[in-house]
Amino acid sequence: MSARIGVVTFPGSLDDRDAVRAVELMGGEGVPLWHGEADLRGVDGVILPGGFSYGDYLRCGAIARFAPLMEEVVGFARRGGPVLGICNGFQILCESGLLPGALIRNRSLRFVCRVVHVRVETTQSPITADVVPGEVLEVPIKHGEGQFVAAEDELDRLETEGRVVFRYCGPDGEIGDAYNPNGSQRGIAGIGNEGGNVVGLMPHPEHAVDPDVGPTGGQALFASLLSQVLAGVP
């Protein structure tokens, strides 16, 4: 039996097919879900993929969060179901209040597409449960609005509760402004919710599983997600 991972397509989603392909390459079953149908099709986990839902007009993720399917996703998350938001998906999770903080325009004001390093900060997430903390992964980023911001006390809480899942870093795991591609506070690339079952990250692990077209830092994350789901761990 393979894990069934739903990938939601909103109008303007772009990396939805890529996420399905990544799930399948790693041995899971990718299940396309449509924003307009309030039906999760019994999936074991949900990915909100990258892209520009509704053009990212007004604010990234601002309109997508009202999609009929999102109510189901929110319920699924509240029940402890694993939900992964990648890039635009991360923005949607923040807009819908499943994750704290917000993503604003990159410090450079420019879209940036490059392969970066991120350091795994915790195993308390479905995509890092099987990864060694401190491990450095190579994954691409591609976004114009990926600067993570939150109030200081919120940031402190994320740190003390161990909910910072990824931080931008150098090739050897060193943290510093030079490795921060968008100005995110405290170099944060990804965070989790209180229950540890909802994760959002700006980098694109789905573009880091097929060695023919990119780095492979995403393999360990998808492997972890699939094994967690199969083990029935939220």
Place this chain on the structure above:
Amino acid sequence: MRFAVEVLVTLKPGLADPQGRAVESALPALGWTNVSAVRVGKHVRLELETGSERDAREQVAQMNDRLLSNPVIEDARILEVRGIVEADR
């Protein structure tokens, strides 16, 4: 009744404003060194049909919270609510 409404959405004061900073840093090269505190916000203009100005304000306040701004990072305020007669349009 039809109303024309203007809303201003700005980043919360404490937050860094990348756009504002970009404008600010471009100015000296153009010969302006006397400008500071640049903040860039969003301005939304819309029209709506309601029974009264009060209703209009109430609805727009809700729209501000739910859609037009993200209260985590932004403040939204109504700049103006103006009744319009069809001839104005």
Place this chain on the structure above:
Amino acid sequence: MRFAVEVLVTLKPGLADPQGRAVESALPALGWTNVSAVRVGKHVRLELETGSERDAREQVAQMNDRLLSNPVIEDARILEVRGIVEADR
């Protein structure tokens, strides 16, 4: 003297406004079916030091044309120029 200036930059009337349209078409799903003519513009607030309000207006008008907007597609207008004393800041 120090002035606080507010500028509004909007797309020229004939032009399509994709942002405005996106907002407009999102509203009915949230239960608001009475909204139309949504246009999204940019609001810039800045402070500047000049000799007089006249100078301030003149400089901002130039900044509007050269940096804050592209007159080919946008209109920029000064909403307000207000003298500020240091205590206000």
Place this chain on the structure above:
Amino acid sequence: MSAAPVPEPLHRQLGLRDDELDLIRESIERGPNATELAMYAVMWSEHCSYKSSKVHLRTLPTEGDAIIVGPGQDAGAVDLGDGVAAVFKMESHSHPSAIEPYQGAATGVGGIVRDIVSMGARPVALLDPLMFGPLDQERNRWLLEGVVAGIGGYGNCIGVPTVGGEVRFADPHSANPTVNVLCVGFAPADRLITATTHRPGAGSLMVLYGATTGRDGIGGVSVLASASLDEGGGGSRPSVQIGDPFAEKLLIEASLELVGAGLLEGLQDLGGAGLTCAVSESAARAGLGAVVELDEVPLREPEMEAFEILTSESQERMLAIVSPANLERVRAVCAKWGLGIAVVATLEPGGELDVRKAGATVARVPALSLTEKAPEYQRAMRPVASDQDDPTFVTFDGDLGDALVSLLAAPNVASKRWVFEQYDRMVQGQTVAGPGSDAAVVRVPGTMKGVALSVDGNGRYGSLDPYLGGAHAVAEAARNVAVSGATPLAITNCLNFGNPERPEVMWQFAEAVRGMGDACLALGTPVTGGNVSFYNEAEGSSIWPTPVVGVLGTLADHRLRLPSGFPGPGLAVYLLGESFAELGGSEFAETLLGTVSGTPPALDLQVERRLQDLLQEAAAGDLLASAHDCSDGGIAVCLAECAILGGHGFAVTLAGDMPAHVLLFGESASRVVVAVSPEREGSLRGLAATRGVPFARLGETGGPRAVIDGMIDAPVAELTDVWEQAIPRLLGEA
């Protein structure tokens, strides 16, 4: 007594000549009304009718085994085998970009993407050849930043990766930047929508879907594309439009779903000349006429006049030809993607377009008269003498190492990372090699096959000798495809020139087309389509004659793709091809001697063909570890780039009967630097000898330095910094 000025007749105000008005009268057998005049004006504009270029374009070779669709349709198509077709075409959006760089470039992407979609193909890659004036001018920096942001803003948002392009800088492009965009799409070969596969009959409906129609872009074609900037002035300004990439994304998905479900009898994008062009081309192609109901067109603004609705170039619209039986299913697919539809016309026998508004006919003209019967001109030509002072014979006593550094920092040569990092190059998950490679390689989904793509143009060569400019553009783009190990199959092109009414410009154009044609014949790469951008001039001075060529090739197994950089130490470095004393038109002459003069390098097309054949054979046999062609900056820059890209230095010796700077920086054509593992050297030498390609063993890779014996010795890290940071430094960011 002062006479009031006689108002210019309407047809002239619309850019139509007196003899063109006569032609119109002949076609419709009466005098045209204003609406009809507007329709002819947009359709017979240079931009839509190719009236000055057609006679020359017709000479280009267009046939080949792999060609499925040649010029004459929205885009050309080639057969990739296994039932897959690649559709590709390039277009310019230079004029709007000159006044509003972000939206001008963004809408340029939108337009070419719709061309690909209208063939029934999914857009899979974009490439963007660009030219600007020098970056020491603020306006040029503003243009570069805006154009790049616009291409990224649109391309990134519709989920089509930008996998390659070109950026060059030259003073003549200051007033008029050159913005070209190439789009490639894939489709099942049996589902392509072409004039021959899809033939609608009378009674079929023309269904407009996508965005609403506004007053934007009215007359954009005739005003923006047929008048130079200074004449157009303020008047042409409102013609720039705002791109809506989100609407485009919906349009792409809805269109492909309609095509996939077999619901369409035809599909046409709305671009230049808007509805007039789409309706007349669709009708003419079907050999029919149509009744067009303007009242059915969804408008963004109230009270638009007939001519406005007919010529509006509002973006993000498509026209589908649908049999009435399928209309409801078409409506449902569009609704799923949030798009409204409108039945705006019905095909009718007879060949006439009957355009109606408020129940009355407002225009009645034969569809063919707007399209195929547009005028054609054999315009006067006069050869231009270029500066023949050949820099090859100027003495140079500067430091050769410093010269290399200056060349690596020259914006034409320097890394374009600043540009391409603003583009999503990986969405869709098939980008084997993205920007920064000699050729981009995109995998054909579900296969091992790769499609290799390169765009090239060299305005410097074009200005000195337009024939060679055209020929070199083809040879260099094909060489870039060949060094990646792929087989060049076909080309598309965008021809960027000044005012064709000037005999000098027309001569340059004809020469460039002749050069392109000769090179295409020799290299076996037919022309599948392209675009001509004239009137790129202001205040009487034009851009450099710049033919830009895009070559598409195939790689049977993308894993055999060759990188450009040296992949490791201990490899033998070979030069394939021969060096001559040729510094004319070189980057060295421009950057270090301050002159663009002399004759561009000679090009022996048979030699070029042999070199490219050898590269494909060597790559297929896995003989090579890397390959990189010598272009701007000659062999010295080529070697330095191999080291920078691969992260490994080299030590080589160059021999040649010429001054060191000519040997290092001369730009002789048909040369490639390859790295070979020692055990394959014998095979490579044998193969090169059999194929008649001259070769020389230059030395080995390895170490942290770039060493050319007795001439240059520099740390690779230093060269890397210079090359990587040059453009950010010029923009004041590093």
